[in-house]
Amino acid sequence: MLDDATIMKRICAGEYLLYDELVLRYRDRLLRFAWSKYGKLPAAEDLVQEAFLSAFAARESYNPAFAFSTWLWTIFLNQCRRHYKRELRQPREMSRSSFAAAEAAVIPEPSSSETPLHIALKTEQFELLALYLSELSEVQADALRLRFFGGLKFTEIALTMDCSLSAAKIRVKNGLLQLAHRFSEAQTSEGDVL
Amino acid sequence: MNCDEAFELITHPTDHNCEELQWHLQLCPRCRQMKETLAPALDTFQQILDDTLDVDEPSEFTTDFHQIQSQDAASVFPQAGAPFLSAETVRMAEQAATRLRAEAGISQTAKQPLKSKPYQKRLMHAALILMAGFLMGWGISLGGPEQHLPSGANGLQGQQSCLWIAQRENGGLQQTKTNSEEVSANNVVLSCVACHLQSTAEYTLNFPWFTSFNSTP
Numbered sequence: 001m002l003d004d005a006t007i008m009k010r011i012c013a014g015e016y017l018l019y020d021e022l023v024l025r026y027r028d029r030l031l032r033f034a035w036s037k038y039g040k041l042p043a044a045e046d047l048v049q050e051a052f053l054s055a056f057a058a059r060e061s062y063n064p065a066f067a068f069s070t071w072l073w074t075i076f077l078n079q080c081r082r083h084y085k086r087e088l089r090q091p092r093e094m095s096r097s098s099f100a101a102a103e104a105a106v107i108p109e110p111s112s113s114e115t116p117l118h119i120a121l122k123t124e125q126f127e128l129l130a131l132y133l134s135e136l137s138e139v140q141a142d143a144l145r146l147r148f149f150g151g152l153k154f155t156e157i158a159l160t161m162d163c164s165l166s167a168a169k170i171r172v173k174n175g176l177l178q179l180a181h182r183f184s185e186a187q188t189s190e191g192d193v194l
Numbered sequence: 195m196n197c198d199e200a201f202e203l204i205t206h207p208t209d210h211n212c213e214e215l216q217w218h219l220q221l222c223p224r225c226r227q228m229k230e231t232l233a234p235a236l237d238t239f240q241q242i243l244d245d246t247l248d249v250d251e252p253s254e255f256t257t258d259f260h261q262i263q264s265q266d267a268a269s270v271f272p273q274a275g276a277p278f279l280s281a282e283t284v285r286m287a288e289q290a291a292t293r294l295r296a297e298a299g300i301s302q303t304a305k306q307p308l309k310s311k312p313y314q315k316r317l318m319h320a321a322l323i324l325m326a327g328f329l330m331g332w333g334i335s336l337g338g339p340e341q342h343l344p345s346g347a348n349g350l351q352g353q354q355s356c357l358w359i360a361q362r363e364n365g366g367l368q369q370t371k372t373n374s375e376e377v378s379a380n381n382v383v384l385s386c387v388a389c390h391l392q393s394t395a396e397y398t399l400n401f402p403w404f405t406s407f408n409s410t411p
Contacts, residue, residue, distance in 0.1 A: 053279040058287035066294035074290040079283060122242070129238050148239040151207045159297060169198075172205055176232045183234035 004068035012059055023052055026069065030076055032149040036130040037080060037141070038087070047083060051076040066159070073150060073160040077142065084138065132182045139163075140175035147172050200225045204236065207243050 002010075004025070007018050027048060034044030055062075055072050062071060133141040139161065146152045146160060158168040195203075195218045203215040204225070219226045229236070 050279060050283055054283040054287040057279060057284045058291065061288045061291035063291065063295045063298070065298040066291075071287075071290055071294055074294065075283075075287045078286050078290065082286075125238060126242055129242065144239075147205055148207055148243060154202060159294065162293070169201065173201070176205070176235045179235035179238075180232050183238060187234070 005064040008059065008062050008068055009064070011056075012062070016056075019052075019056055022068065022072075026072055027052075029150050030072075033076070033145045034080060036126070036133055036145055036149060037084070039127075039130055039134075043083070047076065047079055051079055054079075067156070069152075070156050070159050073146065073152065073156070074162075077146075077160055080142075081138075128186075129179075132179055135182065136175050136178055140171050140178070143168060143171035144175040144179070197222060197225050201228070204229050204232070207240070210236070210240060 002018075002021070004022065007021055011018050030048045030051060031041075031044055034047045035041055038044055038047075051072060055075055062068065133144065136144070143157055143161065146157045147154075152160065154165055154168050154172070157172070158165045161168060161171075163171075195214055197218075200215060200218045200222065203209055203212060209215075219229060
């Protein structure tokens with residue numbers, strides 16, 4: 001299998017169709033990131049497509065000295081932040097209902113092992129996680145998304161977020177601590193209700 | 195494995211159950227405590243990721259892409275006439291590439307120090323020493339008033355050879371002790387100064403005690 005740098009080199013040489021391979025490699029992770037950030041799949045798809053297109057348009061500026069994945073994530077994160085600022089100008093409340101509009105499209109096609117209940121639980125769990133992530137500071141939430149949804153190493157997170165390695169680790173750690181606390185609180189309150 | 199590496203594995207999307215980590219957790223109560231504290235969040239992330247990875251190809255989003263494109267293309271794509279890709283986003287991509295290239299260059303330099311670096315350092319030190327010497331000499335010459343050399347200093351020019359060496363060559367200290375002690379000490383100091391200072395004349399100008407010493411008969 002070709003590595004990203006080789007593919008980019010060949011794309012720059014004119015083999016544009018190879019870009020499909022890079023899209024396939026990263027699309028799902030980027031989508032999961034944006035979807036958990038905005039709760040709207042169409043908006044998330046817009047951002048992902050825009051990131052891929054801008055990376056393609058700026059392909060000549062790519063250099064094998066850095067990883068294509070880091071570059072793509074940096075582009076994507078910057079676009080998400082820009083989009084987030086726009087959203088702040090038109091504030092909306094992040095709630096489970098914000099997923100409802102895309103719900104029909106969101107629920108994945110069931111595989112043979114998945115029951116409708118399983119799918120519903122999975123969707124609910126993801127929505128809840130996205131909701132709690134939205135309550136964290138943006139940098140902490142983004143660091144967590146990059147770590148878990150993007151599967152980035154801490155060094156890659158540091159490069160993508162333009163911060164030090166220790167700062168990246170602290171963001172993930174503190175974000176997880178707050179998130180864990182939030183989940184524990186929710187479990188406690190659910191127990192009280194029952 | 196240290197605690198830092200353990201934290202990386204605890205938060206790793208796929209390798210969070212590896213044997214190496216389990217071994218570390220058995221030995222390290224602090225990391226064990228950390229994992230237990232983070233468990234509610236970690237479990238949620240890992241369940242979602244495990245489910246996603248379990249989904250057969252094509253991935254869960256592939257279907258969504260096609261559905262949305264066919265169902266509600268107008269809401270997904272920008273309004274007609276508006277370009278989907280703006281110049282701003284391309285510029286952002288280029289800026290990101292520039293920054294990453296610079297950081298990659300920095301990290302490579304940090305990781306692989308050049309072999310010539312020690313030589314450069316030595317050269318730098320040598321240059322600094324030379325510069326300091328030059329400045330000191332310059333400062334001394336600037337600090338003193340411009341005057342002719344004192345008469346005693348002229349006498350030094352004839353005493354360039356080291357007295358100690360001369361004494362040794364001439365049969366040791368016994369012979370020197372036959373002369374007056376004061377004159378002998380004076381000669382010794384003057385010969386040392388003549389040997390060890392670049393310009394005894396400048397020295398004389400800056401250290402008055404030397405002049406008085408020199409003027410002693």
